[in-house]
Amino acid sequence: MSEAIKVLHSYWAYLVLLILILATFNAIIKTLSKSPYGAKDFRISLFTLIVSHIQLLIGIVLYFVSPYFSAFSEQGMGEVMKNSGLRLYLIEHPLIMIISIVLITMGYSKHKKKLSSTKKFRMIAIFYALALILMLSRIPWNAWF
Secondary structure, rough: OHHHHHHHHHHHHHHHHHHHHHHHHHHHHHHHOOOOOOOOHHHHHHEEEEEEEHHHHHHHHHHHHHHHHHHHHHHHHHHHHHHHHHHHHHHHHHHHHHHHHHHHHHHHHHHOOOOHHHHHHHHHHHHHHHHHHHHHHOHHHHHHH
8 A cells, every 4th residue: 555655646746846847937937027817827826736735645644654654663763863764754855845835835825815916926936936946855856766
């Protein structure tokens, strides 16, 4: 079961990254060009929010069924923090991804309160770009491909 969830988590991550990149660049380009905020832009932002939250739920399930999780009880927190691989999978990756999804959620929520198109796009561009940078920094690249 753990392996199936891991595969789902890995492939869903491609979708999350693709949509997040699309939403971020869409917001940046339309902020700079001062384009009007339309239904398509709303859908892109909303879809990014939805797929990232689904990825979070899959990741939470994977975290607790993963064989890595038993390292806390078997080795203790001190040994987990000394081992860079365990630290990445058990501490850094989950924490940074949760922060990224919080940023996506904040950007989406804040953009809805803005009245002008430029301010809407700016909110999405800032928060989604920060989330994208954080996500890219903590993806376990060597295990992903």
